Amino acid sequence: MRKGKRGCASFIQAQCSSSSDSSQVNLLLDKLLNPLKPIDDWDTIDWIKWLIAGGRTPSEFQVIVRRYDTATTCGLVWTANFVAYRCRTCGISPCMSLCSDCFQRGDHSGHDFNMFRSQAGGACDCGDSSVMKESGFCERHRPKPHIKKKVPPRSLLCIAEIAMPRLYLRLLQHLRQHSDLANGDDPLVPVAQADLMASLLHEYSSLGAAMRQVMTSTICNPQIYEELTEIPSEDDSDERLTFIKQTDQLYKKMLKNFPGPSAPEEYRDFPALSDKIYHRTFLEEFVFWTAKYEFPQKIVCWLLNMLPDPKYKSVARTSEGNDGFRAAYEISKIIAKARKPHNIGERVILPAVSAIISSVMKQNAIEITNSIPLSNSSVPRRIDEMVEDVEKQLIAHLQVKQFALQLDESTLRDNEALLLAYVRFNNEGPKEEMLFGRSLTTDTKGETIFNEVATYFKENNIPLKNIIACATDGAPSMTGRCKGFIAH
Numbered sequence: 001m002r003k004g005k006r007g008c009a010s011f012i013q014a015q016c017s018s019s020s021d022s023s024q025v026n027l028l029l030d031k032l033l034n035p036l037k038p039i040d041d042w043d044t045i046d047w048i049k050w051l052i053a054g055g056r057t058p059s060e061f062q063v064i065v066r067r068y069d070t071a072t073t074c075g076l077v078w079t080a081n082f083v084a085y086r087c088r089t090c091g092i093s094p095c096m097s098l099c100s101d102c103f104q105r106g107d108h109s110g111h112d113f114n115m116f117r118s119q120a121g122g123a124c125d126c127g128d129s130s131v132m133k134e135s136g137f138c139e140r141h142r143p144k145p146h147i148k149k150k151v152p153p154r155s156l157l158c159i160a161e162i163a164m165p166r167l168y169l170r171l172l173q174h175l176r177q178h179s180d181l182a183n184g185d186d187p188l189v190p191v192a193q194a195d196l197m198a199s200l201l202h203e204y205s206s207l208g209a210a211m212r213q214v215m216t217s218t219i220c221n222p223q224i225y226e227e228l229t230e231i232p233s234e235d236d237s238d239e240r241l242t243f244i245k246q247t248d249q250l251y252k253k254m255l256k257n258f259p260g261p262s263a264p265e266e267y268r269d270f271p272a273l274s275d276k277i278y279h280r281t282f283l284e285e286f287v288f289w290t291a292k293y294e295f296p297q298k299i300v301c302w303l304l305n306m307l308p309d310p311k312y313k314s315v316a317r318t319s320e321g322n323d324g325f326r327a328a329y330e331i332s333k334i335i336a337k338a339r340k341p342h343n344i345g346e347r348v349i350l351p352a353v354s355a356i357i358s359s360v361m362k363q364n365a366i367e368i369t370n371s372i373p374l375s376n377s378s379v380p381r382r383i384d385e386m387v388e389d390v391e392k393q394l395i396a397h398l399q400v401k402q403f404a405l406q407l408d409e410s411t412l413r414d415n416e417a418l419l420l421a422y423v424r425f426n427n428e429g430p431k432e433e434m435l436f437g438r439s440l441t442t443d444t445k446g447e448t449i450f451n452e453v454a455t456y457f458k459e460n461n462i463p464l465k466n467i468i469a470c471a472t473d474g475a476p477s478m479t480g481r482c483k484g485f486i487a488h
């Protein structure tokens, strides 16, 4: 490793693309991803980034890979608190949502839209004509029938192809190693330790269709999974071999002890929901661990981000009658009912995806990629539907009870601000919930903001007299607005 990261990566890349010799990459990866080293080592992650970039800087590499993004849908998946948009003019379904990138690259002038802070997570619908009108697609996801699909040169992604399954393996080893949680152990601790690795995988999954293809083809490949998770023969170092044997035993123990999910009777024959669990791919084992670790957001998001394969948009569109899809919806409803609203995003997404995958696993590998895209746009949207129910419950409460109102205004860009309204009230103890968010221009007058808030209350039949206090984020102009509000 004396050559420095860039030099070393460019040397390996040359070797890798001219022959099918992957021994050098693997040797380096053995060093970097040694499971006896801590997983949260910044320098290791940095090495991986340079290595996969193959002689370019990691950011140059990202720009180039994105050029081969032939996706016709966006499919970006987000977690709670992400700012997204909803355009009623463009939406065919009222639940459509857009990421801010797609919103800004599309033409929504004069449209009836709002910006909101996602409470449970969701996904971008840009490019999906079953959910929104094509005129609202951004320039990147507009249909381009005349442009030929660009295929990336082999040399660009050849290191990624070798390194990706090794990264999966390192993350799996970590999840296996810490899985024997004693009562009271926080499952989030090992998850936090793996944050750098999960972030890296999430980052790669956001680079568009070309990289996604590399990732999905390896994560769904039974042969790669079998080869890499096999107990190595004696020639490995003793310490390492002991580690692999121990973590393998832990994994088998966890498999045995995993509580069978109480899926509805008619879905019990899905492999991932059945009593006897077995895994054939990295994906299946990851789904298992995410359930075991209580759905860590970053890993969940990474798995979801990787799943959409827009080539099969037509399949997704006709999938309403698909069994796996119905199962996912049913199961996610059951879980949503059982959990607190703010946990819905983390808790629901994965079981839903797992149900889809398991129903898909009954079919062959090509069909897997065929049916998985529906998890992207459909499942998160259903979660936002459930969130709307939560909002309805909240409104019903505010119609009859007193509450305190808090208004926060934050500037997003030059002439755009976000107004967030929170309410505090007492319901078997003090509660705070976000009521709504609205996009404003920064030169908006206090009166307009007041009207915005008043209209919301009027539309939802919440009497203004129920407001017992009003607070702001402290900006003087806002305080004025608040006083004006109370005066009403």
Ligand SMILES: [Zn+2]
Pocket: 074, 075, 076, 098, 099, 100, 101, 102, 103, 124, 125, 126
């Ligand atoms: Zn988008």
Ligand SMILES: [Zn+2]
Pocket: 073, 074, 101, 102, 126, 127, 137, 138, 139, 140, 141
């Ligand atoms: Zn878009």
Ligand SMILES: [Zn+2]
Pocket: 087, 088, 089, 090, 091, 107, 108, 111, 112, 113, 136
């Ligand atoms: Zn629009």
